[in-house]
Amino acid sequence: MAGRFAPRSAPHAAVPRQVTTPEPAALTRDWTPPGPFDLRLVLGPLRRGPADPTFRMSADGSVRRASRTPAGPGTLHVVARDGRIEAAAWGPGASWLLDQLPTLLGAADEPEAFTPRHRLLAVTHHRRPGLRLLRTGLVMESLIPSVLEQKVTTDEAYRAWRLLVRKYGEPAPGPQEYGLYVMPDARTWSLIPSWEWHRAGVDSKRSATILRAVRVARRMEEAAAMELPEAMARLQAIPGIGPWTAAETLQRANGAPDAVTVGDLHLPGIVGHALAGNRNADDEEMLALLSPYEGQRHRATRLIMLSGNTPPRHAPRMTRGDIARL
Secondary structure, eight states, X not given: OTTSSOOOOOOOOOOOOOOOOOOOOOEEXXXXXXXXXXXXXXXGGGOOSTTOTTEEEOTTSOEEEEEEETTEEEXXXXXXXXXXXXXXXXXXXXXXXXXXXXXXXXXXXXXXXXXXXXXXXXXXXXXXXXXXXXXXXXXXXXXXXXXXXXXXXXHHHHHHHXXXXXXXXXXXXXXXXXXXXXXXXXHHHHTOOHXXXXXXXXXXXXXXXXXXXXXXXXXXXXXXXSOHHHHHHHHHTSTTOOHHHHHHHHHHHSOOTTOOOOSOSSHHHHHHHHHHSOTTOOHHHHHHHHGGGTTOHHHHHHHHHHHTOOOOOOSOOOOOOOGGGO
């Protein structure tokens, strides 16, 4: 009869268990710089735009970067605190990154070797005592984005780097909230289809240069242990890599204080304006003005850029192209 039996209870719905992935263990290291130290100034040149997937600089001044080391992918988190550097690293490349930490942060640099010959540089050198020239020891991670920056606007180059690394790189080791990516290895760069270069806005000349370089990536990496003239020659043996690209690469990979950038659209005018009041200087005049700083010309140009004494823009910026729409 109806109501004679109590209704059978419905089975409880299964509640999915939340599976949390434990945060990977980090290796750590502390290091005390030999003098005044500004982490942002030192590592800033490694960032390729505000959305660089391999680099993050936080509001507190700490830096996170992902690298493809000789031991494999690795993530490095660096904090400057109370005159010391505290670092943590994850992944197969963690030990390599921590072993190289002092070198990365300019331990081998010799800022005292710089003697200002102009008042502007003397003042800037005094106001920026924490500037040291970094040295990554990794050539390809600076060479490829430098090739992408050839003869295009920085926005175009940063976009290409961001799109290609996110699509063909791999998530970096370590805490996933960092959201970093490790750039592709040489073989993966070589397998990127032509239409993907096109979609990223990279013309055939730049993509062909990168493809030639990654085919001899080991030979390129050897340049990190060379003196500047030999390293410049090694990189420029690749068609499509000229003095501008080689210098931009070795400033970062080798910490080369004399790797002055020639062939730049703006730098000669900036140096000419700062040192001689001539915003129309060309490469020849720039090199003449920098001749008192032979051996330290890259450091001199960095100090000029940091001085803020740059000429007002009269000429239009480089026109942005968009080959992806062609």
